Each structure stands twice: as C-alpha cells, then as structure tokens.
Amino acid sequence: MQRLNVAVLGAGGLVAQRLQQRLASHPWFELAAVAGSPRYLGMALDDVPWVLEDERPSLPPLNVVDVSSPNDVQALAKEGVCVAFSALPSEEARRLEPMWVEAGITVFSNASAFRRKDGVPFVIPEINPRALVEQSAGTLRHACATNCTLLPLILPLAALNEAYGLEGYTMRSEQGLSGGGQAYMEAALAEGKVKPTIPGEAEKTEAELRHLLGWHGEATLDCGRTMRRDGHHVFVEATFAGSMDEEGVEQVLSAWSHDRRMSHLPSAPHQPLMLAPTIDVKAHLFADGNGFPQSPNPATERAAGMAVVVANLRCPRPNTVSFEAFSHNTIRGAAGGVVLLAELAHSMELL
Numbered sequence: 001m002q003r004l005n006v007a008v009l010g011a012g013g014l015v016a017q018r019l020q021q022r023l024a025s026h027p028w029f030e031l032a033a034v035a036g037s038p039r040y041l042g043m044a045l046d047d048v049p050w051v052l053e054d055e056r057p058s059l060p061p062l063n064v065v066d067v068s069s070p071n072d073v074q075a076l077a078k079e080g081v082c083v084a085f086s087a088l089p090s091e092e093a094r095r096l097e098p099m100w101v102e103a104g105i106t107v108f109s110n111a112s113a114f115r116r117k118d119g120v121p122f123v124i125p126e127i128n129p130r131a132l133v134e135q136s137a138g139t140l141r142h143a144c145a146t147n148c149t150l151l152p153l154i155l156p157l158a159a160l161n162e163a164y165g166l167e168g169y170t171m172r173s174e175q176g177l178s179g180g181g182q183a184y185m186e187a188a189l190a191e192g193k194v195k196p197t198i199p200g201e202a203e204k205t206e207a208e209l210r211h212l213l214g215w216h217g218e219a220t221l222d223c224g225r226t227m228r229r230d231g232h233h234v235f236v237e238a239t240f241a242g243s244m245d246e247e248g249v250e251q252v253l254s255a256w257s258h259d260r261r262m263s264h265l266p267s268a269p270h271q272p273l274m275l276a277p278t279i280d281v282k283a284h285l286f287a288d289g290n291g292f293p294q295s296p297n298p299a300t301e302r303a304a305g306m307a308v309v310v311a312n313l314r315c316p317r318p319n320t321v322s323f324e325a326f327s328h329n330t331i332r333g334a335a336g337g338v339v340l341l342a343e344l345a346h347s348m349e350l351l
C-alpha cells in the first residue's frame with residue numbers, strides 16, 4: 001500500500017490531537033502537516049500544549065501552518081499532501097474544507113457541516129462502505145464520518161434491523177464531557193458539575209441514523225451529558241416487525257459482528273461489536289473487539305477504543321429488545337472512525 005502524505009486540520013483540540021496520535025506511526029499515512037487556527041500558528045508541534053491524558057507521541061518536526069490560508073494549502077498540495085483529516089468546528093469546516101478540496105486534497109471530516117450533503121459520502125465502514133464509490137464518481141474528494149453519539153446506537157441497531165426489521169426505538173444517552181470539546185470539558189471538570197442537556201444532539205443523531213439506514217420509523221431520543229471525561233453510553237429499547245428471543249438476538253449480533261470485521265484495515269477493531277453482561281464505563285473504554293485493554297497506547301494499539309460494547313440485552317416482549325451500548329467518543333466516534341474511513345477509501349483505490 002502506497003504511503004500517503006496527510007494533514008490534520010486543528011492543532012490543539014481534542015480530536016485534532018487524537019488524529020495526530022493515531023497518525024504518528026500509521027502504516028499507510030504519514031503526518032506531513034498540521035494546520036490550525038491563529039492561536040498556535042507558526043509554533044513547533046512539540047510546543048503546542050498536549051491535551052490528551054495519554055503521553056504525547058513522538059511527532060514529526062512540523063510547525064503549525066494556517067488552516068485558512070489558500071497559499072499555505074496550495075503549497076501543501078504542491079508538496080504532495082493529498083489527504084486532510086478535519087477536526088474543525090462545524091462553522092469553520094463549512095467555510096474552510098471546500099478550499100482544501102479545491103486544492104486537490106481529499107478531506108475526511110469529523111465535523112457535521114457536510115454530513116448528508118449530496119456528493120459528500122457519509123459513511124460508517126461497517127454499515128455503508130459502498131456509498132464511498134456510489135457517491136464519489138471516481139476519485140474521492142470529500143467524505144464525512146458520523147456524530148460520536150450515533151456509533152453505539154447504530155451499530156447494534158443496523159445488525160438487528162437486517163435480521164428483524166426495525167420499526168421504532170427510544171434512546172437515552174449519558175455522554176462523556178470530551179464530546180463537548182476541550183474548553184467545555186475543562187470548564188465542567190473545574191466546576192465539578194455539568195449542564196445535563198445537549199441542545200440539537202438528539203435531532204442530529206436521529207437524522208443521521210435515518211440517512212445511513214434509509215429508515216423511516218418512529219424514534220424518541222434524549223441526549224444528556226454526564227460527569228465523565230470520555231465514553232458515550234446509550235440505553236435503547238427497540239421494536240421490530242419480526243419476533244425474537246435473547247439467545248437469537250445475541251446470535252444475530254455476534255454473526256453480524258463477525259461478518260463485518262475489516263481486518264485488512266489498520267484501524268479496524270478485531271470485531272465491531274462485543275457482548276458483555278453489563279457496561280463498565282472504566283473497564284470498557286478501550287474495547288478492541290477481542291478484549292478490554294487497560295491504559296493502552298492508542299498511537300500504536302490502533303484497535304483499542306474502536307469496538308462498541310453491547311450489554312444488558314433483554315427481550316421484554318417478543319418483538320422488543322432493550323440493551324445498553326458504550327463506545328469511546330473521541331476514538332471510535334471521531335478520530336479513529338475517520339481514519340478508518342480513509343483507510344477504507346485507500347484500500348478501494350479511491351485516493
């Protein structure tokens with residue numbers, strides 16, 4: 001596989017640094033540029049404050065360039081940078097990602113700005129990988145990963161929908177503070193309390209699920225924040241056209257998970273779903289599809305934090321399943337997910 005020169009859009013944010021961490025020693029992608037806002041412009045990457053709890057990985061000797069400068073972007077394109085991973089806030093993404101695309105650099109975005117827009121594939125590799133080809137007509141220019149809350153909800157529901165025909169669901173979430181970004185998380189940790197509601201999150205999550213599954217049933221979502229650094233936990237009850245029992249549901253989830261392994265991609269979990277009796281939000285944060293590594297190094301243990309844990313499965317009625325699910329929001333729900341998407345595109349020779 002040809003190694004590609006890539007840029008990260010964002011220098012000191014949570015997702016930007018998760019991306020730098022995952023790209024520091026990636027076998028297919030070489031971190032060749034970091035482009036940021038004015039706050040760290042020109043600064044050596046090693047001097048940009050490191051905001052993740054894990055150790056700062058050994059990063060290449062780069063200085064932060066201007067994410068909004070057409071000259072900087074064109075210079076990077078000339079130097080051979082052909083992929084950019086965006087960790088920009090949505091407003092900046094809307095304004096700046098097209099400039100990177102126009103310079104000939106394929107943008108993989110974590111921001112919501114271009115999700116569900118025509119011509120910009122919106123993809124979860126295990127669910128709709130063909131959308132990369134169908135919507136990009138040849139060389140891929142721009143693609144989006146999903147919202148972090150959606151991952152623990154949609155992976156099990158996609159499997160169950162295929163087997164039983166999803167008719168409706170309710171979901172309540174308890175989302176880690178890092179989902180709100182670095183400044184939000186630090187303020188909540190310092191204050192020791194958090195505003196429990198997340199405006200707009202339920203609507204966004206519901207719309208993304210409908211789009212990805214092409215589904216039109218009834219849904220009620222209630223998204224909330226909780227006093228925990230990382231990890232999004234969802235509590236789901238879903239009704240189906242077909243009937244089921246707990247053993248059958250476990251078999252369906254296990255078979256789907258086995259079938260959707262993407263072991264040819266460096267960031268793929270060993271399996272996307274893991275079944276457990278209950279969720280342990282500390283022990284399960286870095287689920288990798290085989291087990292639950294404790295304090296892994298995400299720069300080299302790429303599967304860690306990429307699996308969704310499904311637990312507490314019940315069938316209270318013959319056509320109804322309730323379960324909980326949990327995943328790492330800045331890994332599976334952001335940086336890890338978008339790098340996995342780029343790996344899929346590269347493996348399909350779309351870059």
Ligand SMILES: NC(=O)c1ccc[n+]([C@@H]2O[C@H](COP(=O)([O-])OP(=O)(O)OC[C@H]3O[C@@H](n4cnc5c(N)ncnc54)[C@H](OP(=O)(O)O)[C@@H]3O)[C@@H](O)[C@H]2O)c1
Pocket residue numbers: 009010011012013014015016035036037038039040067086087088089090092110111112146147148178179180181182183329330333334
């Ligand atoms: N946190 C999550 O769990 C998660 C999950 C999925 C998707 N996302 C999405 O990922 C994106 C980044 O989220 P985050 O959690 O990393 O937020 P964050 O910690 O608040 O970081 C914000 C990032 O935005 C950049 N930025 C801020 N103002 C800018 C400007 N005026 N021009 C250019 N860049 C600017 C910053 O770049 P500098 O460091 O260079 O200043 C920084 O990297 C958002 O779109 C978010 O919705 C986040």
